Amino acid sequence: MIVVMKVGSPEIEIERVCSELETWGLTPEKIVGKHKVVVGLVGDTASLDPLQIQETSPWIEQVLRVEKPFKRASLEFRHGDRSKVIVPTPNGNVAFGQDQPVVIIAGPCSVENKEMIVETAVKVKNAGAKFLRGGAYKPRTSPYAFQGHGESALELLAAARDASGLGIITEVMDTADVEKIAEVADILQIGARNMQNFALLKKVGAQDKPVFLKRGMSATIDEWLMAAEYILAAGNPNVILCERGIRTFDRKYCRNVLDLSVIPVLRSLTHLPIAIDPSHGTGKAEYVPDMAKAAIACNADSLMIEVHPNPAKALSDGPQSLTPERFQQLMTQELAVVGQAMGRWQETPVSLSI
Incomplete structure (x- = not known):
């Protein structure tokens, strides 16, 4: 009510x-x-x-x-007023929201070593990214796959922030890790596999850092918004929703099906900012640029794009990662055109020596 x-x-x-x-x-x-x-x-x-x-x-x-089961997350709850998530970073405040420039988040799937993460951070910053993504803890389907370096990788993310001035977004998988990750990260990510980890949702809802909530790979929109409701109900109003592709009957050509129709649907249901992850959504680097452009054309508030200095040797998700050179081209020659047409682009000085 x-x-x-x-x-x-x-x-x-x-x-x-x-x-x-x-x-x-x-x-x-x-x-x-x-x-x-x-x-x-x-x-x-x-x-x-x-x-x-x-x-x-x-x-x-x-x-x-308020007729919706997701009370605080509903557009009705704010009487049609869209929320804005403001994140302090070393380079100043960055705002996620419908009336703000598109926020670009970029970086590798996993933090592998200091040289790699610092190099990537500087290059994506020069291309116009506002946040560095990088997994310290990695949920993997196979127990034998690279699981991330854990706590030691948090120190490397802090070093990358010092070198680049970017904000940091990284995933939290366990309630026991929330406090130490929040000491380094500017945004806490809840991955697709943990979207309905209700104890974890309550825990990140009880702390102050913004939460980047990815849609579960088989989750309905209502289930996704109810997951956001857990965070909001615990006291944290700063939630960003991220569509990262859903699992359907046809996965022969793409890793997932990137549901861009979710953007207008969510606009009619919730006041929360909306991000799109075309890297996980397609699983193939060659498809990422087109889906990123389409996401901006659909009026997404943010993009999360995987970038790795040597995708062929990446310890995780190499096939969907862009090189820094391809990322810079995408930012300056493609996304900028669409973003300017949508009135959602903020010009960033670009260093050509990457």
Whole structure:
């Protein structure tokens, strides 16, 4: 249920309404929009009469029920106002959101060694990326595949941030690792395999760093949004949704099926920012550029693209990784054109000596 306050409502009256609703056993959450303040009500509202709430103040414009099962994640909860996730980085704040420039996240699947991760960070930064991705802990289908270097790789990510000024995004797989990863990462990633690891969702929801929530490979949109609801309900409002391809009946030519139709669908359902991962979505480097361009044309807020200095020797996901040279070409000659046409591109000085 949401309470929409009238334009110009005094702050003291908004606080009074919130305090009174708390005495009813509800949890009010104030959302400040461009023109109005909306108060989201969490709790047992099924038996409440909206008129009963409206009568508590002449400054209440209307009271509406949120029909979706994902309350906080729903567009209704914010009365149509889109949320913006602002992430502090060494080079300044970066904003994820529909009215912001497309945020590019790039880097290797796994952190392999210091030279490799620092080199990649500097090159993707020069090409226009704002964040470095790199796995310290890697979930793998086979127990014999490279699982990442673990805690020692976090130090290498910190070194890459110092060298490049990029923000860091890396995956957390275990509740026991959340605090130490949050000390290094600017954004915590929940991978597709952990989308419904509810203990982990609650844990990252109880800390302050933004969360990058990837869609499970067989998850419905409602299941994905309910996973986001776990994080939001635990107290963390900064969630970015990432489509990374879903598993269907035909995987002969692509690793997954990249569901770009999810962008307009999510726009109608949720206020949360939307990212697309064309690398996992296709599994083949030659398909990544076209799907990245298509994602921007569909109005995605962010792209996550795998880049490795030598994909043929990558310890994981080499076939879907671009070289730094191909990434720079993609950024400056292809994505920039589409992004500018969409009004979503921020010019970045590019070093040609990569």
